[in-house]
Amino acid sequence: xxxxxxxxxxxxxxxxxxxxxxxxxxxxxxxxxxxxxxxxxxxxxxxxxxxxxxxxxxxxxxxxxxxxxxxxxxxxxxxxxxxxxxxxxxxxxxxxxxxxxxxxxxxxxxxxxxxxxxxxxxxxxxxxxxxxxxxxxxxxxxxxxxxxxxxxxxxxxxxxxxxxxxxxxxxxxxxxxxxxxxxxxxxxxxxxxxxxxxxxxxxxxxxxxxxxxxxxxxxxxxxxxxxxxxxxxxxxxxxxxxxxxxxxxxxxxxxxxxxxxxxxxxxxxxxxxxxxxxxxxxxxxxxxxxxxxxxxxxxxxxxxxxxxxxxxxxxxxxxxxxxxxxxxxxxxxxxxxxxxxxxxxxxxxxxxxxxxxxxxxxxxxxxxxxxxxxxxxxxxxxxxxxxxxxxxxxxxxxxxxxxxxxxxxxxxxxxxxxxxxxxxxxxxxxxxxxxxxxxxxxxxxxxxxxxxxxxxxxxxxxxxxxxxxxxxxxxxxxxxxxxxxxxx
Numbered sequence: 001x002x003x004x005x006x007x008x009x010x011x012x013x014x015x016x017x018x019x020x021x022x023x024x025x026x027x028x029x030x031x032x033x034x035x036x037x038x039x040x041x042x043x044x045x046x047x048x049x050x051x052x053x054x055x056x057x058x059x060x061x062x063x064x065x066x067x068x069x070x071x072x073x074x075x076x077x078x079x080x081x082x083x084x085x086x087x088x089x090x091x092x093x094x095x096x097x098x099x100x101x102x103x104x105x106x107x108x109x110x111x112x113x114x115x116x117x118x119x120x121x122x123x124x125x126x127x128x129x130x131x132x133x134x135x136x137x138x139x140x141x142x143x144x145x146x147x148x149x150x151x152x153x154x155x156x157x158x159x160x161x162x163x164x165x166x167x168x169x170x171x172x173x174x175x176x177x178x179x180x181x182x183x184x185x186x187x188x189x190x191x192x193x194x195x196x197x198x199x200x201x202x203x204x205x206x207x208x209x210x211x212x213x214x215x216x217x218x219x220x221x222x223x224x225x226x227x228x229x230x231x232x233x234x235x236x237x238x239x240x241x242x243x244x245x246x247x248x249x250x251x252x253x254x255x256x257x258x259x260x261x262x263x264x265x266x267x268x269x270x271x272x273x274x275x276x277x278x279x280x281x282x283x284x285x286x287x288x289x290x291x292x293x294x295x296x297x298x299x300x301x302x303x304x305x306x307x308x309x310x311x312x313x314x315x316x317x318x319x320x321x322x323x324x325x326x327x328x329x330x331x332x333x334x335x336x337x338x339x340x341x342x343x344x345x346x347x348x349x350x351x352x353x354x355x356x357x358x359x360x361x362x363x364x365x366x367x368x369x370x371x372x373x374x375x376x377x378x379x380x381x382x383x384x385x386x387x388x389x390x391x392x393x394x395x396x397x398x399x400x401x402x403x404x405x406x407x408x409x410x411x412x413x414x415x416x417x418x419x420x421x422x423x424x425x426x427x428x429x430x431x432x433x434x435x436x437x438x439x440x441x442x443x444x445x446x447x448x449x450x451x452x453x454x455x456x457x458x459x460x461x462x463x464x465x466x467x468x469x470x471x472x473x474x475x476x477x478x479x480x481x482x483x484x485x486x487x488x
Contacts, residue, residue, distance in 0.1 A: 022278045025196055028269055029486055032192040033185060035270025042181040049177040053170035059156065059163045068149040077141045088132035141351045147344040149357075155336040157363075160328030165321045172321070176314040183307040186484045188268075193475050195265040196279065201468045202258040203282035205461060209251040212457050216244045219453070222439075223446055236446035243450055287467040297408065297481060299401055305482030306400055312393040319386035326382045330375030332367045400480070407477040414470040421459070421466040428452075428459035 023031075033039060080088070156163060220240045226232035263273045271277065281287060303309045342357030349356070368375070435452035438444030478484040 022280045031269035046177045049174035056170040062155040077143045150341040152339040157334040160331030162328035165324040179307040179311045199261045200281045213247040316389040319389045323382040407480040410473045414473040418466040421463040425459040428456040432456045
């Protein structure tokens with residue numbers, strides 16, 4: 001029995017409690033933000049802009065590159081012609097005649113050398129032929145297989161301000177992506193709050209419809225007894241039954257609307273649409289009133305906190321830097337260059353089948369001279385785009401100021417409506433109490449009681465709408481002032 005009891009307890013504890021757990025507004029916001037695909041995309045855009053900024057900074061640093069190649073040629077390059085090669089290869093043979101004449105002259109002058117001169121002439125001719133052939137071989141290039149490699153370093157010195165402008169653009173672009181992410185987050189929070197309070201409103205209206213239906217059913221029963229006693233007429237009973245049917249239809253509509261509102265909230269929070277979500281505020285008997293902000297709102301602080309304004313300011317700065325980038329295309333550029341190049345065959349010690357190379361250092365300067373005014377036109381076009389961005393920023397500020405003033409007015413109006421709705425509800429409760437007592441005493445007809453019930457239902461519904469409207473207008477004001485955050 002102990003094992004069975006433990007098994008039942010473990011099974012109960014392991015049963016998913018998500019359906020039973022009541023979600024607060026902050027929990028719904030956190031779920032919606034963590035599961036929103038648009039926010040995930042905007043976060044990746046922030047990461048991409050961050051790495052683009054890092055990539056732009058590398059343009060300040062030296063650029064090192066290596067290159068290499070191989071080429072196979074059908075024929076090799078030749079420095080000597082075929083006639084020169086033949087003359088050098090047969091140098092001793094071509095000089096044999098003059099050598100013999102010289103030997104005859106020497107033999108006449110020195111008869112004792114006459115026997116040695118023929119052998120000396122032959123050996124000298126052979127030596128000259130060998131020397132000539134060695135010269136031919138030394139001048140051979142053997143360039144049919146050529147290898148080349150180079151290691152190059154380039155350090156920009158002045159690029160007309162292009163590198164600095166690109167770095168500023170990428171910095172602004174990263175901040176722009178972050179502001180767009182914040183704007184998207186505020187939109188998600190606003191949508192979640194609207195869906196949350198819609199569920200709360202319909203949940204309270206469902207309770208109100210259920211209570212109203214019970215009152216009408218009790219009244220229907222009382223009227224039925226009075227008809228049986230002859231105190232009330234059948235017309236009174238039929239009118240009450242019509243009201244009961246209307247109340248049942250109203251309850252059905254509210255129930256269906258509540259189910260759809262829960263599905264929308266689940267979709268925003270990334271939950272399964274069939275999840276029976278319970279909210280903390282829908283379990284409260286009465287919603288806490290919202291206290292509107294006191295004092296004036298500093299519009300400059302609004303401009304500083306609104307992501308839309310900040311985004312347009314960054315866009316304006318980006319367009320101004322694009323003017324500098326366009327201008328830099330038509331300014332001089334200076335770069336320091338250094339390289340080491342090696343080839344095979346090498347030519348530093350005649351032609352050798354070895355890798356040999358050399359280093360070199362230099363400065364490269366590029367100066368645009370004449371482009372028929374193309375640079376001037378492009379710079380003017382870029383300045384026009386920058387002015388467009390500035391005009392859009394000014395227009396957005398004017399609209400935001402109007403939006404803030406409208407939101408403040410709506411908050412104050414919602415607070416007044418809530419106060420009036422509470423007073424109307426007090427009167428409706430008192431009217432219903434008197435009508436119920438009078439009906440029980442038989443001094444007030446059933447039609448007056450139905451009117452009192454209808455007035456009470458309308459007052460209750462108006463109070464719920466006023467409470468929800470007060471909360472939503474406060475959210476709209478926070479959105480208008482750029483103060484809508486997850487921890488609100």
